[in-house]
Amino acid sequence: MRNVDNAKTAGEELVKWTKRGPGWDLAVRVCMAVIFDEMETEEARKAFLAAAKEEGTLLPQWQLARKAVEIWEGRCGRALPRWVRPRLCKW
Incomplete structure (x- = not known):
């Protein structure tokens, strides 16, 4: 991706x-x-x-949100704050 x-x-x-x-x-x-x-x-x-x-390569919105979290956490080296996660996608 x-x-x-x-x-x-x-x-x-x-x-x-x-x-x-x-x-x-x-x-x-x-x-x-x-x-x-x-x-x-x-x-x-x-x-x-x-x-x-x-x-057939367009990802559903929830997969985009999950990927955004993975990218953010990888670049920043820390977990995304808990208060932000529920707003992006349901885990």
């Missing part, structure tokens, strides 16, 4: 995918357009999410 936070990273991830349907094709084109300042970044985000859903 990789954090995709810009059009360049999204494009790099898209070329790794095996399913290359219409959603993938659109996402690649939109990401390229964003890189060349021809479209807004929000359009790339929407296209990437649609392609990820089509690919």
Whole structure:
């Protein structure tokens, strides 16, 4: 799992995918357009999410929250405060 936070990273991830349907094709084109300042970044985000859903790689919200906790704890070297955990996901 990789954090995709810009059009360049999204494009790099898209070329790794095996399913290359219409959603993938659109996402690649939109990401390229964003890189060349021809479209807004929000359009790339929407296209990437649609392609990820089509690919089957879009994680459910609870898995994203759990992964965020793991990343935070790994980077900070300490546990996430108890008062924050219930708000992110149910364990």
